[in-house]
Each structure stands twice: as C-alpha cells, then as structure tokens.
Amino acid sequence: xxxxxxxxxxxxxxxxxxxxxxxxxxxxxxxxxxxxxxxxxxxxxxxxxxxxxxxxxxxxxxxxxxxxxxxxxxxxxxxxxxxxxxxxxxxxxxxxxxxxxxxxxxxxxxxxxxxxxxxxxxxxxxxxxxxxxxxxxxxxxxxxxxxxxxxxxxxxxxxxxxxxxxxxxxxxxxxxxxxxxxxxxxxxxxxxxxxxxxxxxxxxxxxxxxxxxxxxxxxxxxxxxxxxxxxxxxxxxxxxxxxxxxxxxxxxxxxxxxxxxxxxxxxxxxxxxxxxxxxxxxxxxxxxxxxxxxxxxxxxxxxxxxxxxxxxxxxxxxxxxxxxxxxxxxxxxxxxxxxxxxxxxxxxxxxxxxxxxxxxxxxxxxxxxxxxxxxxxxxxxxxxxxxxxxxxxxxxxxxxxxxxxxxxxxxxxxxxxxxxx
Ligand SMILES: Nc1ncnc2c1ncn2[C@@H]1O[C@H](COP(=O)(O)OP(=O)(O)OP(=O)(O)O)[C@@H](O)[C@H]1O
Ligand code: SF4
Ligand SMILES: [Mg+2]
Numbered sequence: 001x002x003x004x005x006x007x008x009x010x011x012x013x014x015x016x017x018x019x020x021x022x023x024x025x026x027x028x029x030x031x032x033x034x035x036x037x038x039x040x041x042x043x044x045x046x047x048x049x050x051x052x053x054x055x056x057x058x059x060x061x062x063x064x065x066x067x068x069x070x071x072x073x074x075x076x077x078x079x080x081x082x083x084x085x086x087x088x089x090x091x092x093x094x095x096x097x098x099x100x101x102x103x104x105x106x107x108x109x110x111x112x113x114x115x116x117x118x119x120x121x122x123x124x125x126x127x128x129x130x131x132x133x134x135x136x137x138x139x140x141x142x143x144x145x146x147x148x149x150x151x152x153x154x155x156x157x158x159x160x161x162x163x164x165x166x167x168x169x170x171x172x173x174x175x176x177x178x179x180x181x182x183x184x185x186x187x188x189x190x191x192x193x194x195x196x197x198x199x200x201x202x203x204x205x206x207x208x209x210x211x212x213x214x215x216x217x218x219x220x221x222x223x224x225x226x227x228x229x230x231x232x233x234x235x236x237x238x239x240x241x242x243x244x245x246x247x248x249x250x251x252x253x254x255x256x257x258x259x260x261x262x263x264x265x266x267x268x269x270x271x272x273x274x275x276x277x278x279x280x281x282x283x284x285x286x287x288x289x290x291x292x293x294x295x296x297x298x299x300x301x302x303x304x305x306x307x308x309x310x311x312x313x314x315x316x317x318x319x320x321x322x323x324x325x326x327x328x329x330x331x332x333x334x335x336x337x338x339x340x341x342x343x344x345x346x347x348x349x350x351x352x353x354x355x356x357x358x359x360x361x362x363x364x365x366x367x368x369x370x371x372x373x374x375x376x377x378x379x380x381x382x383x384x385x386x387x388x389x390x391x392x393x394x395x396x397x398x399x400x401x402x403x404x405x406x407x408x409x410x411x412x413x414x415x416x417x418x419x420x421x
Pocket of ligand 1: 035036037126127128146147148149150151152153154155311377
C-alpha cells in the first residue's frame, strides 16, 4: 500500500485506513467529475478603490490573478470551478473612466469614486460526481442506485477513465490509474471493462458478431492468432450465444441476444473488474432474469468483480453484496445489501424503497412520495443536498453538510438524524 493511501478519505472526511489494499480491487478517493455546460464573456462594472489600503489591494490582485482553465474545459475542470458570479481572468479592460456615472447613480461610497468595466469569464459547471469515496472488494458486486441524473454513469465511466476527472484518485489493484499516462493506462484497459445500458446503440452495425467480440482480443493479443476463432466461439457459448452467430450482424438479434453479445465482448479480454451500467434496463423482465443469472454465473466462474449500476432496486437487491445510494453526485448511504434493504437509515433510501412495487394486491405499504424534482447539479442546495425534498428536514440540514459516517458493520450514512461526532 502506498503511503498516500493510508489516510482513508470518505466524502472529504479523513479517517485511518484499517484494511489491506490486497482485499480491494478498486479504491476511489474523493472522485469529482464536473462538466462545463456554459462559458461566456460578460461585461461587468467593478469598483476602483480610491485610497486602497494594502490588504484590499492584495485582495484585488488575488481576484485578478485567477486564471481561466486552459485546454479543453469540457474535459478538465479546476478543483474549485469558477462559478457564475466569480471574476475570473484579468481580461483586457474595455473602458476606465466611469466616475461620473457612479456619482449620478448615488453609488459613491467612502473609498470608491471610480468604476471600470471589465470582461469576465462566466462559467457554469454541472457537478455530476461531487466527491465520492468507496472501495470494492475482490469478487463482490457493489450495486449503485439513485434517481436518473444523480451521476451513476458518470461515476462508472470516470473510474474507467473514459472521462478525464476533475479531482480525486482511483486505485486499481494498488496502482493509481488516475495518474497514469494513456500509454501506461493501456495495459489496464483489458482488466477494467464496461457493459453499456443500450444494447442497440453500443454495437457497430456493420461488423459481424465474431469480429465485434474478437476485435479487442486481437488488439491486445489475448490469445495466439491460431486460437482466435475457437477462443471467441468459446466466450460466445459461455454467454449463451450459438456458434453460427459468429458471422451474423447485430440487427439480426433480439435485445436480450444483443446484450449477451455486449457481455461477451467485455469478457473476451479477460477483465477482472466490470462496470455494468444498467445492463438490463432496456430488456423485458424474463430476459432481464436470464441476463442477470448469466452475469452471476460468469462472476462465479471467472471470479469477476462488478460495479452494478441500476435504478431498479429489485435487480440490485438480487445481484449485489453491498449497495451504495447516490443523490446529486454523492453517496448518502452505503452498506451490506441486507442492511440497506432491511434497515435503511437515510430518508432518501426510505423513499426509494417505498417505491418498489410489491406483487401482492393486499399489500398496503406507506409509499413516500418525494416532492419536487431533483435539484440542478449545476447549483446544488447548501447543507444536506436532499434537504429541499426531505420530509424530516431540520434547520441544521439547510446549512451544514452531514458527515458520511460508519454507523457499524460498514453501514455508512450522511444524515443529521444520526450522531455526527
Ligand atoms: N457530457 C455531458 N455534458 C454535460 N452534462 C452532462 C454530461 N453527461 C452527463 N451530464 C450531466 O451529469 C449529470 C449526471 O448524469 P449521468 O448520466 O451520470 O446520470 P445517471 O445517474 O447515470 O442517470 P440515468 O439513470 O438517467 O442514466 C446529469 O445532470 C447530466 O445531465
Ligand atoms: S440531513 Fe436532514 S434534510 Fe438531509 S436527509 Fe437527513 S434529515 Fe433529511
Ligand atoms: Mg446512466
């Protein structure tokens, strides 16, 4: 274990690590992914101090020294993004003598007699993943649940470095993959795979199935050339696909069969860790069951570790060993599957569980209907991010963010209803 790894960071809280890295295939520390959604230059009026004291001059200089983010802003964002109201770069001054204007408008203050106009850079970021920390044990399935737009897919893709992240660290088998250059990352690509949500959109329509499954096998030299065809057919059989599908094209298959092709493609490069991003949400219930059972069988046979993303709680309950509940880019609760489903702590988890349909016409459950929409991740609420929709909201919740704490047996929760010390 590296020295850097020793202080364990859980949603910004540093605690002492008490476990060996070998137990964990994946460790994620304070991961952030911000998307730049708007970038525009604005003309604003800024006051010029008449007799600036040294402290205020220093503050002005500090404000004007904030540099805009260089390069591709949609990919790399600063640790603390420049918000809508922030004065960013010291861009060219457009005009300087605005004293008369300020006097007319009665804005003159004791130490301000002039205003000047400046162009500022105005940026808005969507904080899709906003500081998540967790670990995944070798061979387990960590289920991730949460409403649409809470950042599940972004987190999964950021872990695999399909997105460049805005902050944090990801360790795969003890190697910090977030610090690796693309060439060094290449060798980890085969070990970390993803199965996408949409079996229709994620297969190239003009390639036959054998080629789709076998392409990465060839590129990464998984088996000698002479064994290539047999190897691909063997993987296809494992995933419930018949040999003669090898030369067929994706449009000739049903949704369930296509998802099996996607699974075979991910497994063909012998991964250790697979992100399953809603792999069954596009399938009907009976096919869902087949694909879930297939994933479980393959996990047992090939000793795979899954990060299983879904908004279907019954599917997550069926497949997961542990479950994490996300809200607005952060975890609000995480723990063993049994603890989450039998003894939920967070009001948001209660609401999600109350919405799971029960196949009993006489069942009269207390459905908790959440008020309003999920707030914008570009401008999340202060304090507890859930306070705008929580029926148990207290005054403290509006101002102070609750700590994500372990309340025993690894059952973590972020809520002021529970002790914070
Ligand atoms: N490329 C992008 N540019 C800007 N915003 C984005 C981008 N991709 C995702 N987002 C935003 O990030 C937030 C999280 O999106 P994400 O796809 O991770 O949600 P999700 O939890 O997977 O939702 P779903 O259950 O619907 O798949 C959303 O508000 C989304 O609008
Ligand atoms: S911290 Fe407060 S607002 Fe947030 S979930 Fe708990 S009770 Fe509700
Ligand atoms: Mg998604």
